[in-house]
Amino acid sequence: MTGYKEIYGRYRQQILDGRLKPGDRVPAIRVLASELQVARKTVEAAYEILTGEGYFVSQGAKGTRVNPALHVPAMTSIVTAVPIPVPSSPTSESKSELRLGIPALDAFPHKKWLLLSGKVARSLRPEEMVVPPVMGYQPLREAIANYLNISRGLNCKAEQIFITSGYRASLHLILSVLAQPNDKVVFEDPGFFLGQQLLKHIAPNLHYVPVDQQGINVDYLQRNHADARFAIVTPTHQSPLAVSLSLPRKHQLLEWAQQNNSWIIEDDYDGEFHYTRKVIPALKSLDTHERVIYTGTFSKTIMPAMRIGYLVMPLGTLRRFSELGQILETGLPLLPQKILAQFINEGHFYRHLKKMRILYQQRRRLMLDAIQFVFPDLFEFELTGGGMHIVAFLKCSMQDIALAELWRQHELCVRPLSSWYMQQQKRYGLLIGYTNIQSFEQAQAILQRVAEKTRAMMLV
Numbered sequence: 001m002t003g004y005k006e007i008y009g010r011y012r013q014q015i016l017d018g019r020l021k022p023g024d025r026v027p028a029i030r031v032l033a034s035e036l037q038v039a040r041k042t043v044e045a046a047y048e049i050l051t052g053e054g055y056f057v058s059q060g061a062k063g064t065r066v067n068p069a070l071h072v073p074a075m076t077s078i079v080t081a082v083p084i085p086v087p088s089s090p091t092s093e094s095k096s097e098l099r100l101g102i103p104a105l106d107a108f109p110h111k112k113w114l115l116l117s118g119k120v121a122r123s124l125r126p127e128e129m130v131v132p133p134v135m136g137y138q139p140l141r142e143a144i145a146n147y148l149n150i151s152r153g154l155n156c157k158a159e160q161i162f163i164t165s166g167y168r169a170s171l172h173l174i175l176s177v178l179a180q181p182n183d184k185v186v187f188e189d190p191g192f193f194l195g196q197q198l199l200k201h202i203a204p205n206l207h208y209v210p211v212d213q214q215g216i217n218v219d220y221l222q223r224n225h226a227d228a229r230f231a232i233v234t235p236t237h238q239s240p241l242a243v244s245l246s247l248p249r250k251h252q253l254l255e256w257a258q259q260n261n262s263w264i265i266e267d268d269y270d271g272e273f274h275y276t277r278k279v280i281p282a283l284k285s286l287d288t289h290e291r292v293i294y295t296g297t298f299s300k301t302i303m304p305a306m307r308i309g310y311l312v313m314p315l316g317t318l319r320r321f322s323e324l325g326q327i328l329e330t331g332l333p334l335l336p337q338k339i340l341a342q343f344i345n346e347g348h349f350y351r352h353l354k355k356m357r358i359l360y361q362q363r364r365r366l367m368l369d370a371i372q373f374v375f376p377d378l379f380e381f382e383l384t385g386g387g388m389h390i391v392a393f394l395k396c397s398m399q400d401i402a403l404a405e406l407w408r409q410h411e412l413c414v415r416p417l418s419s420w421y422m423q424q425q426k427r428y429g430l431l432i433g434y435t436n437i438q439s440f441e442q443a444q445a446i447l448q449r450v451a452e453k454t455r456a457m458m459l460v
Contacts, residue, residue, distance in 0.1 A: 001280070002036050007046035015055055015066060019145060019157055023068040027055065027150075034354040035151050037279045044177050063347070065279060077147070096413035097446055099272075100389050100433045101300055107359055108303065112348055113339070120338045131329035135322065136310070140341040144296075144310055147344060151286030152271065154294065156312045162321055162410045163332055166309040167267060168198050170295040174265055174311065175202060176322045182441050183229035190420035190427075192239040192267070195232065203230075211238055213382075215245030218252040226256070230263050235283040236271035238279050240431050242387040244280050254283070257291035264292045270300045272353050274386035275361040290314040298340065299354060300388060306336060360388065360435055367434035368398025370443030374451050378458060379429065391417065393429035397458055400428040406457060410449045 014020040026032075029047060033040045047064060050056040057067045064321035135141070141161040148154040164170045179185070182205050187196065189208035199206050207228070209221045216233050231253065245253070261396050266283045274280060284294040297309035313321045339367040343349050367390060371379060394400055394453035405416050407430070415431040437443045 002038050002042070004042045005051070005199075006044060006047035007032075007036070007038075008049050010054060011046070011050055012053075013155075014146065014149060015070070016072060017157070018072065019142070020066050022066050022070045024066045024146075025345065025377065026064050027347055028063060031347060031350045031354060032150070032356075035350055037274070037276075039133070043419070043433045050283075082384060088202065096238050096411045097436070098407075098433045099413040100415060100431055101304070102433060102435060103300060103303060103388075104356060104359055104363070104435045104440065105303075106356065107355065107435065108119065109348060109352060113343065116346075116348075117335075120342060122334070124338075125239050128334055129152060132337070134325050134329050136161065136332065137334060137337035137341060138389075139345070140337045141310075143344040145343050147349070148294070150310070152268070152396075153281040153310065155285075155449045156294075159318065160313045160315065161336065162311050162325065164309045164311060164315055164329070165307045165389075166331060167192075167269065167295060168194060169230070169298050170297075170309050171195065171198060172202060172330060173321075173325065174293055174295075176328055177204070177261060178317065179230065183302070184225060184227060185230045185232065186221060186225050186228045187232050187422075188234065188238065189423050190231075190240055190417065191422075192234070192269075193415070193420050194402065195267075196420075196422065210423065211241060212248055213243055215243055216249070216253070216307075218249045218256065222256055226259075227361065228262060228338070230265060232265045232267065233283070234267045234269065236268055236280050237273075237384065237387045238415065239267070239269060240385040240389070240415075241391060244384070244390070245283065250283055250286055253290040254287060254289070254291065259290040262291065266292050266294045266298050268294060270386070270388050272301055273357060273360055273388055275357060275364075276385045278385060280385075284312065290316060293317075301349070301356075302340070302343075306340065306410075308332060308340060308399075309334060356456050363434050363437045364390065366440045367437050367443050370440055370447055371432070372445060373402070374447040375454065378454070388433065388435050390421065390432045390434055392427055392432055393427060398428045400430060403454065403457060404430055406453055407439075407450050412446065412450060 029040055031044045033043045047056060051058060054067055054070065055062055058064050139162060140232050142158040144161050145156050145158045148156060164173060185199060185203040185207045185208060186209050187199060190211065207225050209225065210217050213342050215235060215238055217226040221231065235250065237244065253264060256262065268282055271282060280292060284292045293314060294312040295309065298306050368381065371392060378395060380395050381390065381392060400418050404414050417429040417431055418426045
């Protein structure tokens, strides 16, 4: 559990390291308490100590900020980073329902986003109208680093953040920078299907490791692929089963990577969406040997159309990423990065996440109730503590591919679970998105479209 001492320590270290600067705004007490899933008094205690020691100042309605008058002497970091040169029409599927990974479009703060967009566009300076920085807009890199350090338990600096166009771009860049042509790469089975498609083209020595109720089977990895150079994992909510990697396996995986000089690529694609008091920290937060490369995206938290992701580069790899990044990447458009940086720095991102956690928990319950009402004997479920989709396992059938095709013919964009497996041992079911379901009646009406044909197929 996160206590007031840990919150105090995180902020103090952020300030002493220069990652939070005098005048920077910090999240409101209630917002941060919700983000960390702790009592408000826990955050209040940390803020009171930081204020009493002169690190924070409260400005009433303007919020709490790092003391503008604070003078922090330059400190020598324990690990010295290598200096980085400063770089000078919708498809039919998009209209379908029950899609995976699409945030609640009806609940997005459109007005606030439009206001910020207009403000940012009007403030664009002539010197910003040239080629954008390859590694990303510096204020956005700072905002992401601060967010990850406070909310996901990382200890990273802005210079470690590389802004990309999403998960696949991050994965391609990592392997381009660090991998040799015949390096062995292991991937979860089942695993994210778009990741599979990319790896089949760029990683010729690709292998798979099964996943069970405790996440990726590290014993299997050590028995069969101990010589792997890269392990690509989704430890917070495994994609697609949504199980969490157990703490013993996290330590086991980190130990394997350290002993074999291997890399772990952590895809934390929806770690923000947890529905219990138990907040699962990122695997990267336990990494003491800099063997984990953390990746994230704003597709699930803001909108897929943003096409903004990021990765956290280990300190020892900064020069390599910078040098090759200048060749492989061109830099994302500046305006969306500036808007997103403002959205985070003004606290809207934290508030939006808090709202979405409550909303998604409610909508998951609505969808589950509707599925069980329309198909009382067809599916079974193994609910987890978070995520953005339901895994509906077929009780007595293996026809999930045919069933998914039937549903897709009626514009229900579900995915068959078995197609995400690459090895022989498989499970069968449907992956169903629920984030844009607004009522039980809506969910029931959607499912009724395919109810009769689904029952007929299952009786064959």
